[in-house]
Amino acid sequence: MSRISAIAVIGLLLASPVLWAQAQKARSDVPAKPKKLYCWNQGNERICSDALPQDAVNAAREEFSVNSGLRRGEVQRAMTDEERAGAAVEAAQRQLDLAAEQTRQRTEQAMLATYENEADLRRVFVERTGILDNNIQTAHYNVASLRDALVTLLSTAGNRELAGSPVADKQAAEIRQRHTELLAQKRMQASFEQQRTALDAEIEETLQRYRLLKGVASDPRG
Incomplete structure (x- = not known):
């Protein structure tokens, strides 16, 4: 072995302990990944493990640090x-x-x-109230007319029966038709009246809200 090679070998031998110590220190300087401990309920049993099995992934659990024992968090169940x-x-x-x-x-x-005042706001509802009032009046008229026609038909049929004559099929069918139309008109009238009541409540609620926004305690017309 040449003189240069011998010196190099000696230098490497002398440096090896230092290099090994530095490598060990470098590894110790890398923080170890903290380990977790998982705890969950399986039926009536409390289970804790450092590995979370597949069937417990969606379960509610608590997580603890293995090193410190401190509670690190909680995971709600899926x-x-x-x-x-x-x-x-x-x-x-x-x-x-x-x-x-x-x-x-x-x-x-x-x-x-x-709207500067309540009068302007009330005019918004004039058209709707007018339409509903007209519908109610029309339905009321139709109910009265159908009732009168039905009473007449029933009276005629009753007189025929009292006279010993059977009620004709055509007359009986007309009675049933008038009765059906009367019931439909009465339902329509009731619907219009309910809508009118709801509209009155809507108007009052709107006016009350408007007064509150304006800082008016009550209807200034009163």
Whole structure:
């Protein structure tokens, strides 16, 4: 071995302990990945493990540090399909409620900016009240007319029976038809009257809201 080679070998031998110590220190400086301990309920049994099995992935669990024993967090159980669907419905409803509230606020601001007094606001409802009142009157007239016609038909049929004559099929069919039309008109009349009552409530609620926004305690006309 040459003199140069011998010196190089000696230098490497002398440096090896230093290099080994530095390598060990470098490895010790790398923080070890903290290990977790998982704890979950399986039936009536409490199970803890440093490995989470596949059948427990969706279960509610607590996580602890293996090194310190401290609780690191909690994971809620995965929702079922029904729960996810319910949560989606609730989220959609919250969006609808928010949109409704924003619409109400814009409507109120527009109402304040558009109508200077209650008289102007009341005129908004004039057309709707006029249409409903006309429908109610028409339905009332139709009910009265159909009732009178039905009474006449029944009276005629009754007189024929009292005279010993059978009621003709055509007359009986007409009685049934008039009765059906009368019931339909009465339902229509009741519907119009319910709509009118609801409109009165809507008008009053709108006026009360308008007074509140305007800072008026009651109807100034009173």
